[in-house]
Amino acid sequence: MYKIFCRWVCFFLTLVAVAGCGFRERSYDTVYIRLKDDITTLDPALIVDVDGGMLAAYLYNGLVKLDFSLNVVPDIAHKWEILDNDTRYRFYLRKNIRFSNGDELTARDVKHSFERLLDPSVKSSRSWIFENVAGCNSFMSGNAGGIEGFVVVNDYTLDIVLKEPFAPFISLLTMPNVMISKIVSDSDGNRHVYGTGPFILNDWVRGDSIRFIRNENYYDKMASVAKVVFKIIPEDFTAITEFENGRIDILEVPGSEFEYFVTDARWKDRVYRSPLLNTYYVGFNCQKEPFNSVEMRHAVGYAVNREGIIEKFLHNRVTRADSPVPPDLLGSKISIAEHKYDPGKAIDMISSLPGSTRKEISLYFSSNKETEGIAELIQYDLAQAGLSVSLCQLEWSVFKEKVASGEAEMFILSWWADYPDIENFLYPVFYSGNWGSAGNRVRYKNEEFDEVILKARKTADDMLRTDLYRQALSIIENDAPWVCLWHRDKFVVVQPWIHNFKLAGVHSVDKGTDITIDATTKLHED
Amino acid sequence: MPFVYVLKRLTESIPTLIGVTLITFVLLKCAPGNPIYSIVGERVSQDRIEELKKSLQAGDTRWWKQYGAYMGNILKGDFGESYITREPVLKALSVRFPNTLKLALFSIVLAVVSGLLLGIISAYVRSTFWNQVFTILSTCGISTPVFWFGLLLIYVFSRLLNVLPASGMGNGELAYLVLPAITLGSRSAAYIARITCTSLEEVRKSRFVLSAWARGISPLSVVFRHTLKNALIPIVTVIGLDIGSYLNGSVLTETIFGWNGVGRLLVQAIYQRDYPLIMGGILIGTFIFIMVNIIMDIVYAFIDPRIELR
Numbered sequence: 001m002y003k004i005f006c007r008w009v010c011f012f013l014t015l016v017a018v019a020g021c022g023f024r025e026r027s028y029d030t031v032y033i034r035l036k037d038d039i040t041t042l043d044p045a046l047i048v049d050v051d052g053g054m055l056a057a058y059l060y061n062g063l064v065k066l067d068f069s070l071n072v073v074p075d076i077a078h079k080w081e082i083l084d085n086d087t088r089y090r091f092y093l094r095k096n097i098r099f100s101n102g103d104e105l106t107a108r109d110v111k112h113s114f115e116r117l118l119d120p121s122v123k124s125s126r127s128w129i130f131e132n133v134a135g136c137n138s139f140m141s142g143n144a145g146g147i148e149g150f151v152v153v154n155d156y157t158l159d160i161v162l163k164e165p166f167a168p169f170i171s172l173l174t175m176p177n178v179m180i181s182k183i184v185s186d187s188d189g190n191r192h193v194y195g196t197g198p199f200i201l202n203d204w205v206r207g208d209s210i211r212f213i214r215n216e217n218y219y220d221k222m223a224s225v226a227k228v229v230f231k232i233i234p235e236d237f238t239a240i241t242e243f244e245n246g247r248i249d250i251l252e253v254p255g256s257e258f259e260y261f262v263t264d265a266r267w268k269d270r271v272y273r274s275p276l277l278n279t280y281y282v283g284f285n286c287q288k289e290p291f292n293s294v295e296m297r298h299a300v301g302y303a304v305n306r307e308g309i310i311e312k313f314l315h316n317r318v319t320r321a322d323s324p325v326p327p328d329l330l331g332s333k334i335s336i337a338e339h340k341y342d343p344g345k346a347i348d349m350i351s352s353l354p355g356s357t358r359k360e361i362s363l364y365f366s367s368n369k370e371t372e373g374i375a376e377l378i379q380y381d382l383a384q385a386g387l388s389v390s391l392c393q394l395e396w397s398v399f400k401e402k403v404a405s406g407e408a409e410m411f412i413l414s415w416w417a418d419y420p421d422i423e424n425f426l427y428p429v430f431y432s433g434n435w436g437s438a439g440n441r442v443r444y445k446n447e448e449f450d451e452v453i454l455k456a457r458k459t460a461d462d463m464l465r466t467d468l469y470r471q472a473l474s475i476i477e478n479d480a481p482w483v484c485l486w487h488r489d490k491f492v493v494v495q496p497w498i499h500n501f502k503l504a505g506v507h508s509v510d511k512g513t514d515i516t517i518d519a520t521t522k523l524h525e526d
Numbered sequence: 527m528p529f530v531y532v533l534k535r536l537t538e539s540i541p542t543l544i545g546v547t548l549i550t551f552v553l554l555k556c557a558p559g560n561p562i563y564s565i566v567g568e569r570v571s572q573d574r575i576e577e578l579k580k581s582l583q584a585g586d587t588r589w590w591k592q593y594g595a596y597m598g599n600i601l602k603g604d605f606g607e608s609y610i611t612r613e614p615v616l617k618a619l620s621v622r623f624p625n626t627l628k629l630a631l632f633s634i635v636l637a638v639v640s641g642l643l644l645g646i647i648s649a650y651v652r653s654t655f656w657n658q659v660f661t662i663l664s665t666c667g668i669s670t671p672v673f674w675f676g677l678l679l680i681y682v683f684s685r686l687l688n689v690l691p692a693s694g695m696g697n698g699e700l701a702y703l704v705l706p707a708i709t710l711g712s713r714s715a716a717y718i719a720r721i722t723c724t725s726l727e728e729v730r731k732s733r734f735v736l737s738a739w740a741r742g743i744s745p746l747s748v749v750f751r752h753t754l755k756n757a758l759i760p761i762v763t764v765i766g767l768d769i770g771s772y773l774n775g776s777v778l779t780e781t782i783f784g785w786n787g788v789g790r791l792l793v794q795a796i797y798q799r800d801y802p803l804i805m806g807g808i809l810i811g812t813f814i815f816i817m818v819n820i821i822m823d824i825v826y827a828f829i830d831p832r833i834e835l836r
Contacts (some may be wrong), residue, residue, distance in 0.1 A: 035795075040611050048567030094793055111535075123578060124567035187744045206613065206621060208786040233693045233784040241685045241692040278618060397559035397799050404563070418569065428569050438561075 026247060028519035030227040031498065031512075033250045034239045038207050038232050043193055045117045045124040050416070050507050053176040057508040058212055058228065060179035060195035063091050063110065063158075064170060066509045068502055070328065070420040072170050077158075078118075078182060078194070086165035086460045088393065091155040097219045099182045099194040107158040111150045111368055113180045115139070116481075118147065126177040128438075133168065134161045165423045165458045167465055168421040170344040175419055176508050198223045198513045208232055212512075223513045249498050249517075253491040255370055261493050271493045271506065274503035275319060277417030279425065282378065282480040285409045290361065295349055297480040300410075301339065303346035303385035306485055318486035323473060324415070325425040326487045328505055334422075334467045339484065346385040356471050362392045364408035366399040371412055374485075378412070404437040413441065414488070422469045422505060427453050430476060444481040445514050497521040528824055531835040533640065535823075538818045546812045547597065547805065554801055555589045561609045561799035601736065605809075606802035608795070615806035622775075625695060626787040627780070630772035632703050633711035638765060641715040645722025645748060645761075647728070649655065660719070667716025674786055676709040676782040693784035706783040710776050714768045725757035732756070757830050765825060766822035774811040 024427040026032070039052040047053055065075040074080075077091035107440045118127050128137050135148035162169065172178070182194045192199075194517055196219070196499040199212035210230040213224045233239040236254035243251045253261050253271065270354045282304065284291035291297055310318055319327070323336040330336065332394055333397075365375045373395060390409075394402060402408045419425050428439030432450050435443050449472055456468035476482075494501050500514045540653035562579050568594060648660035683705060684692035695700040725774050728733060738752045767775020789805065795803040827833045 046612075048565070053646055123581060125570045125574060125578065127574070128569065205786065206611070206618065207791060208784075231694060231784070232786075234790070235693075235782045235784065236782060238693045240783060241680050244685060245688050245692070247691070395559060395797065397561070397563045397797070400563040401558070401560055416568065434571075436572045437566065437569075437575055439569050517653065 008299050027227075027499070028517050029225060030229055031225050031250065031515055031517065032229050032231060032248050034243070034248045034252070035210075035230045035232050036234060036236075036239075036252075039210070041181075042201065042204070044113070044177055044181050045122050045126070047176050048125060054507040055212075055230065056176040056179055056215065057211065057510065058196070058512045059197040059201060060176070060181055061097075061197055062179045064173050065511075066420065066504070066506055068504045068509060070505055070509070072174060076110070077090055080170070082460070084161075086167075087162045087473045088156040089160045089162070090153070091158045091160070093158065094219060095156060097196050098217050099196055100200045100215060100217075101182070101184065101192070103182060103194075103445045105180065105182075106155045107152040108155075109182055110158050110180050111152055111180075114150055114178065115147055116183070117177060124177070126175075128174055129175060129178060132162045132166045134163050141177045142483060143314065153320075154169065165460055167375070167457055167460055168423045169243075170273055170421065171421045174506075174508070191373065192329075198511050200226070213259070218513075221513050224516045225512070225513075228512055236496065242494075243493070246495065249495045250501070251493050253493050255317065258315055258491065261491070267307070267493055270496065271491055272501065273515040274490050274492075274502045275326065275328055275505055276488055276490050277420060277487055277505050278414055278505075279321050279324050279326060279482075280318070280412070280414040280485040280488060281321070281324070283403075283411050283413055283482055284484065285443055286445070286481050287404055287406065287443045290353075290359070291409060293353065294479055296353060297483075298350035299346050299353070299385065300382065300387070301480055301483045302342040302349065303387070304381050304485075305341045305343070305481055307341060308376060308381075310486060313373055313377060317491065318488050321484035321486045324429065324476060324482055324484055325422050325469075326417075327507075329362055329417075329420060329422050329425065334470050336473070337477075343381075343385060350386045360388045360390055361391050361410055364392045364394060364399060364402060364411040367393050369452075375412060399439075403441050406436070406443055411441075412485075415439070417506060423453070423457060426472050426476070427457060428482065430472075442481040444479065446475060446479060449475045449479075528835065531824070532820055535820045539813075541814055542816065543809065544597075547600075547809055548593065550808050551589070551593050551596070554799070554804060557795065557799075559799050561748050561801060564610055564798040564800070584685065593770075599738060600809070605806040608803045609800050610795075610798050611801075615802050616671070617805060618791065618803060622786055622788045622791050625785060626773060626775050626780075629703065629706055629710060629785060629787060630769060632707040633772060634714065634769050636707050637711035637714035637718055640711075641718025642722055642754075642761070644719035645713070646726065646754070647725035648719065649723045650749070660704070660723075664716040664719045668720070668764070670712065672709060672713065672776075672778045673782060675712060676705070676779060679705045679709060680782070680813040694788060695729060706779050706785050709782070710772065710779045715762070716766075717764050718761060721760050722754075722757065725760050726753055729753050755829065759826065762825055762829065766818060768826075770815045770818040773814045 013295050032440060035051055037051070037456045039055055040049055041052060042059065043318055044056060047056055057064060061075045061266065063074050063075060064075040064080070067073045076093055076097060078094050079092050081090045082088070083090055093105070093110070095101065099105060116122050117124050118130055118136055120140055120142065127140065133147060133149035137142060138144040139147045149161040151161065153159055180196065184192050186192065198215055198220070200215050201210070202213045203211040209232060212228040216222070224381055231242075231248065233242060236256060239248065239251060240254070240257055242248045261271050282300065282322065284297050284300070286292055286297075305321055310316060310320060322339045363375055363379060365371045375391050375393070381488060382389045393410075403411050403413065415425065415429055428434050430440055430444050430449060431453055432440065432445040434440040452468050452472045452475065456465050456472065459465040459468060492503060495517050499516045499518055502510065502514060504510055548724070560579070561582065562575055566575060566578065595750040596606075608616045608618060611618070638762060644660060644663065648657060680692045683690040690705055691702050694702060735748065735753050738748045743752070775787050775792060777789040777793050779785065780787040788811075792804065792807040795807065824835065827835050
């Protein structure tokens with residue numbers, strides 16, 4: 001009997017040993033990056049997810065791009081001018097930029113690419129990027145064959161004409177959706193999307209991996225690594241195992257293992273941190289009882305112990321938010337008062353409110369382990385202040401529907417930058433014309449704010465515009481439609497053989513050209 | 527005979543298929559949430575949402591009309607395309623199905639071989655110690671949660687020993703299949719071991735087995751040809767049920783090991799309310815289940831000639 005058992009064990013171990021041969025080899029001209037989920041598309045017009053935007057930056061270029069300090073710098077356009085009272089943007093394109101199929105990029109390709117975004121048959125949800133471009137509405141409603149606002153002056157000059165001045169327009173052009181692509185259908189009817197970026201899509205096995213190879217004809221600094229492989233690994237524990245075994249080079253640190261990576265002797269010096277442009281908040285439906293009362297909204301703001309949650313529950317992985325606009329965008333231009341936790345004041349304010357406002361409130365949030373914990377802590381804080389809160393946890397798509405329709409009276413949500421401008425954290429989320437899914441999910445309406453923000457959008461002068469933003473922010477501070485919670489930072493851990501790795505506050509900044517691999521680092525360790 | 531039988535069974539399965547699609551369709555319509563919110567991102571005007579919703583519904587808002595249109599397309603072989611990725615549903619499924627099939631077959635082979643061996647040994651071994659070992663093993667196999675067992679295997683074989691990869695499918699190397707297959711097959715193996723053991727214990731007391739021993743037939747022949755063959759029916763039932771469910775994807779195993787199979791695809795589709803993908807996946811999954819059942823019935827007849835295919 002014992003013999004049989006031993007034979008079995010031997011058989012199993014041999015199987016494991018035979019099977020295990022060969023899988024460990026990896027090449028050191030390739031960077032392996034983990035993705036938690038597959039991306040939905042690599043067609044720039046249709047990208048809405050963060051990872052999709054990150055990958056698009058490797059494959060495509062825009063007229064302009066962001067550098068690591070989030071300044072708008074030249075990309076395909078080597079320079080640009082703003083003419084006709086700030087309504088005409090003239091872009092001078094570089095010559096000899098080639099798509100990966102060999103065709104040269106001209107102003108006509110840029111125009112086509114932009115028109116695709118507005119083409120009703122493409123069904124892009126990002127058509128709002130060009131809502132200020134002259135002739136956009138008549139094109140989208142099918143009344144015009146082209147868009148009069150995109151003017152090809154010659155092969156290397158393109159004009160974009162706006163209906164009215166729109167100050168943040170140039171930073172809008174850094175978004176992945178307006179990166180230039182060329183779509184060609186082959187004789188079999190298969191669609192190919194070509195870009196001009198530092199990498200070319202080599203292979204995409206949906207649900208498994210995405211492979212990029214270096215574009216040898218890239219117009220700018222050529223990538224130093226020959227390939228980039230994005231591996232889709234849904235489970236965090238599995239991803240960490242692959243990272244520790246050296247089969248993943250770059251890993252976004254999962255929240256559950258944060259403590260491990262920042263304390264472990266091997267990894268703590270290999271963890272990079274970067275603030276991201278986002279704000280997490282508790283939103284109120286400002287049109288519905290009890291949160292149509294400003295006092296009530298302020299009271300909740302005083303009652304929530306953000307510092308406690310950040311320190312004890314999130315282990316300082318985030319930066320406290322005192323304003324809807326992240327500090328990196330405010331810079332030194334606008335100073336914001338610290339928003340203090342004051343439970344005593346909260347209790348006083350709540351008890352002085354009429355009894356009818358103190359009925360049970362529902363707090364809506366999406367089903368996610370971390371958000372669930374945060375919601376429970378907020379529920380506890382509010383209970384201490386005399387408000388009874390019931391938790392309403394919903395699946396993401398249901399949650400978004402309830403919030404967009406205004407059914408949710410109080411909810412936990414976040415807002416992420418589309419482009420690095422203060423306007424992006426004010427106009428979409430607080431302007432009264434953007435109620436619901438357009439961004440203003442709190443259904444906030446203040447005519448004074450509307451007037452200020454609309455004026456700011458049209459003001460080209462930086463000083464004047466900053467002043468208007470300051471006014472707008474002070475109105476928001478008084479009205480408190482959000483309780484700002486925190487700005488989430490990004491933590492990434494990289495292998496010792498990866499050099500020149502940089503993190504940016506916006507996901508589509510890095511084009512993957514800086515990273516180098518020094519395989520000798522690995523060999524020394526072995 | 528089997529050909530006519532299969533044809534008859536397939537015809538009989540048509541109402542099942544229609545029923546399943548109808549129930550799924552109605553359930554999806556009743557479920558809260560809307561695919562549009564997975565498509566549009568965070569900033570899109572309400573008007574645009576209404577436009578996109580209309581373009582998804584393809585004209586009619588009444589659900590029975592939509593269902594009719596859907597079934598009409600299915601008959602033409604058009605399963606539609608995913609709302610989210612815009613990939614044709616059949617293509618999305620056909621990319622993943624071979625992976626699911628590979629994992630399912632490897633797991634079931636592993637489960638059958640180890641389950642049968644353990645079962646036979648435990649039925650014939652007289653030592654109380656070894657019997658207890660087998661009981662403990664099979665109880666553990668049945669009661670261990672799949673996700674925990676999978677993570678344990680990753681911890682031991684990938685993280686500590688680093689002899690097997692923890693995720694992905696490589697270029698089809700066997701190494702990538704070992705851990706997922708063991709994880710998926712362990713519970714099945716334990717069930718098969720138990721059922722083999724009890725089933726054998728019943729059969730071996732029969733008179734024909736006793737007479738086989740008495741005739742001096744070799745022990746191997748007694749066990750495999752005389753006893754096991756007669757104990758096979760319940761074992762085959764368990765195997766059939768497991769193959770059917772494995773072929774429809776195993777969400778937990780696929781997620782833990784980053785295995786690119788049908789189960790993970792469909793769960794993702796359900797989260798995103800990707801109706802065409804869910805419908806297509808369930809329709810094809812049901813068909814596979816029906817096919818496995820038919821094959822199992824044929825296998826019954828093959829094992830036990832007293833069973834007649836009618």
